[in-house]
Amino acid sequence: MSDVERARTLRAARLYFERPEEPGFLVSETELGRLVPVFTSIEGLAEFAGVCGWASTTARDLVDLLPEGVRAVVDPYGEHPFLLDADVLSKVLEGLDSGGA
Template sequence: MSLRDLARAEMLASMSPAERRAEMGSARLYFQRPDKPGFLVCETEGGPVVPVFTSWEALGLFAGPCRWASTTVDDLVELLPQGVRALVDPLGPRTFVLDEEALEDPDTQGERDGRA
């Protein structure tokens, strides 16, 4: 882990959930671009996912030389087909699944669940 990554992790840990969500939503992710518009979807035991990466270098390690695109986390979650989630940095030490629920503001989650 680089010093930059360590500082970013510490900064995110000290943020409120709403601040973390805002920071994450504007982050840029990179993914392999298919021949036709859309995403390359991989079928897994946990359901369909699109592998995305926090850097184009990580994408290169995963896919090798390839056509690629990038977008923000917020836009990616809106653009993903229904039922498809993003798998962030699948070869990295901190892989996680990204979907609308993961980005939802905890202050409004109760309203969606009918608990408000």
Template sequence: MFGGGDSRPPGQPGKQTLADLIRQETAARMTEREKWAALRKARVYFQRPEEPGFLVSETAEGGPLVPVFTSLEGFARFAGACGWASTTVEDLVGLLPEGVRALVDPLGERPFLLDAATLRDTEGADGG
């Protein structure tokens, strides 16, 4: 729902499905509080390292990041065949090491950074 998990059939870039239109309309009608509540429960997919934890990429400008994806298909386009894991966004930000943020859907139309402070700040701002 968030971050552009692409549900279009392969080979049809740019064409929107009815499901895409319904998701966009639903998201447009949601309050900020409803959007953040939905995001907390959203499932994300990421590459599973050999040892428990996350594969963290060091970036010059963004600091340490973990790429995560809102769809298994988006993850597969990014990482190819490999071990993977999934969890909710809320659990993800609780599990990330201090100072590490998640880059959600880095290959999508609207990638964004996510960390525990972001969820805390939005929760406090909307009274939740």
């Protein structure tokens, strides 16, 4: 799936993530950099984290909420996991919103 196809799909989707005790995200340090696991379904989150506090947001809002230098990994246990870079997604969404691609 291209960045544009992913952006079109994510534009309307809710993304679910484990909610930490303090506002923000649970960020993992990995060999790929700082990542936040997010999921396209509550079931995917449950498979990953078990019973946990959770929150959800749109991909557009996630772009604004992720700390600088942190990317999201979408559906890490799914059939087609992918990295979501906030800067790239933001530019693609702006292009879609302005009638491009």
